[in-house]
Amino acid sequence: MSAAVPERILTWEAKKSGAQVLAAYEHPFLVRLCHWTNSVALLVLIASGLRIFRAFPSFGPKIPQHDLINIPKQLTLGGWLGGALQWHFTFLWIYMATGLIYVLYEIFSRNYRQVLFMPRDIRGVWPMARHYFFFSPRPELNEPYNPLQKLAYTSAILLGVLSVLTGIVLYRPVQFSWLAVLMGGFHLARIWHFCVMVAFLLFIGGHLVMVLLHGWNNFVSMVSGWKNDPEYLR
């Protein structure tokens, strides 16, 4: 199975410069819709989740209680525990729905071939990391995403799945007691749920830094679907 490149390509002549412009339809509508809706939902879930955590900021017993951190109220959403739970319980559905639609769409449109990290991508990870972190030359790219990107985006999907599974155990430890056992119980699931959130924060941080440094074209393409003059088609 070969890596996929976008199938819809448009070319036109730029009126002012007379140059030939080539654009590829990288992100179909559903992908963009899910990306932005899910981003908003994820931010709401993180901010309201932090407010929920504030109610008992510990992973130990209730007696005696040892608070780990005091999360500033300004970083949280919901105002009080009940309000934060309302946000969390409302947006988890938006989050799960858009996540599910995205994954199903990727599978059935076979679009996943662009972005799913496969064993053959492994050897490309180090050269790409060397380029980003140690300024070595950029490896050539003949597909929309480089191996490091694929790794990051595939991990994000895994994090999404984990966030839902750990969340289910926190909310329904009795109805999903088998899943709770798999997670090591309610208590540990709460820790995993928190770790997934931290991993998401790292992903979001890295993602935003990359967009700011390299990715104006990528940003435009996640909004309009189209990318001008993509490297992999040169």
Added chain:
Amino acid sequence: MEEHIDEKRAKAIRRREILKLTPVVLLGAFAVPSFQEVLLKEGLAFHDWASAKLFRRGHLAPTFSDAEVVSFEKFPINDYDVDDPGVDLDAWKLKVTGDVTQPGEYSLAQIQALPRQRQNTKHICVEGWDVIGRFGGARLADFLNLVGANPRARFLYVECADDYYSSLDMETARHPQTLLCYEMYDRPLTREHGAPVRLSIPTKIGYKNVKYLTRIHVTDVLTKQGYWEDQGYSSYYGL
């Protein structure tokens, strides 16, 4: 496939694709104060509705060995106001009202005459902590049968000596592990833990495991959902 078009059309295509994303902007309604409350209320109502669908009558909450039970001293005491509302234990009766054939006042002895059940179950607080305790009492289902509660009634509304109140869906009220609990750790309930009778519901979040019970009311319509529920907590919150 590659298609050659003119620039105007290329721009139009792009504009159309951006416009398609307008549904995302609708999420902004959550930022508008006047919409926010309604939307979150509806969101929570949907969440509660979906949660209730997941409830399985016969599915039991996990039970634990005696070794896993936390010591009595480490079982937290949570109140919304006072630890001890000063119940007169000798004169205490449980008022039973609503859609029942035998309304009236029931004594602790009448409750204790029902088959006694003892179980080590996990109590989970909405704040995030959890604790395994030992609870003993009569099945609420048995008591509901004793008082002739309408089997088709939908809700149980409960009141406490400290003005706390809450409510339960009838499926949960009749769940085999839902107890009219009069013992913790094989001893009569202490005042701080809700003497003489509290609810122990291993399939519900902590704030529904009410203490110092004084009245139960069988009904199809809830005018009040609960002390916390009426302030915005989930009125279902099944575990």
